[in-house]
Amino acid sequence: MTMPFLITGGTGKTGSRIAKLLWDRGYSVRVGSRRETPSFDWNDKSTWGPALDGCGAVYVAFQPDLAVPGALEIIDDFFRTSMAAGVKRIVLLSGRGEPEAEDGERALLQSGADWTILRASWFNQNFTEAFRDWVVAGKLALPVPAIPEPFIDADDIAEVAVAALTQPGHSSKLYELTGPRAIPYAKAIAEIAKATGRDITYETISPDAFRALAADAKIPDEYTSLLLYLFSLFDGRNRETRDGVFEALGRPARDFSDFVKAEAKRGTWDRQPALATNGATA
Template identity: 55%
Template sequence: MIGGTGKTGRRVAERLAALGIPTRIGSRAGEPPFDWQIKSTWSAVLENAEAVYLTYHPDLAMPGAADDIASFAELALQHDVRRLVLLSGRGEEGALVSEQALRNSGADWTILRASWFNQNFSESFLLDSVLGGTIALPVEDAREPFIDADDIADVAVAALTENGHIGQLYELTGPRALTFAEATEEIAQASGREIHYVPISVEQFRSGLEQENLSAEFTNLLLELFTKVLDGRNSHLNDGVKRALGREPRDFRDFARDTAATGIWDRGEPNG
């Protein structure tokens, strides 16, 4: 499993362990270590594997990602690992190139093309903004059908362990499309806190990113995400979760209620 410590990878690993399926987590801090930028680390994670869940760091739309996916798939086949399940991003033109690289590889592929994660509000990224009481992004009225990372993990586990998912592209969305202002309001109601959403300009967003000393490449990726991908192109719902699992996806309101109950959104430093 590549990226087994991330939002979805950690959940996939937990589910596989609960099923009694041995799992090897490929990450820079893992054993053996794995780094997308160091190809010499790739082979060790494939030894005696039967299937691989692939997440690409920092994002599948990054330059060079498609070449890496193609090279990894080729290496996997050399190790007799045919089943590859790829996490992709919905509405990302660069990610489509990486998806095609996997399709062309000859592997038994499944692609999970996911919407914006619910957990971006509770695990890194926007958590500090929630705790600070203001979420400020360069997005106004565009709607996003936020998807829960637990739903993604359930689909990934099914694709890794069950028949019937090879050659399938699952577009994974939640059951409702919300604006960021509406999502913020649901978090505020669930947590009992005063939290506001403030739309800002692209220039203000860029300035904030530059103050965080991010790389120019990653800064440009985030700018593209918020100015292109979150422009309303992904507002429509899709039935990927139901097609893969036979059930409806988790609603954002349920995510907000359950997450608030953990205390992660309480004032002060985040828990756990």
């Protein structure tokens, strides 16, 4: 495909990785961001046409999350606009266990596009980005009980997305992307503590206590409310692992321990924190 790829959320966790992989492989990439030219803004439909113009395929990572009110109407309109602009292939980042995300998936299926859906678990990179400040400070406290989550690496998601955008054989496929094992947050933090040689702990707290912590960290209230909703979905529905990475790439997903060891060697949790309020699922 010689036409540009539009990567929405092109400066985010998965989008930035996808854009780099495509650039490195010689593809033409258009980063979907308010800061780019042409700009792209989910809440400003007038930006969609210029961003889509001439593109043959699109990676869709809705910001801040498909679970926010009004997301379905926006995403459905975007799919229709994309088809009218001549886009052939759409790869959608979805969230495991999110009813609203599944509504977005159905909208894609009904759009007439050549589609691939990436239904992902929570990211390894939440520990290095969204929750990094608290990890660096020595304590992560979330309103999440001891329920295992098969954390997925954003690099794995990016590689699957690039394959779906550029290679045959991924049309009409839904890939459930998880890591190879499920662990609770306390175990994840214990692995980080061991790898860094630091005293880092995890505590399960109430939603109200988390909201107070988030306010102290200057996290916007609307983002805190979104996180609290997503945390409420930790009820065991997503604890089972899936082989989506292997199905798409022919190799296993990256293990959380390998991710932790690499980040600890890099010193990710040793430097002074810089407040991060980026999305936890995209």
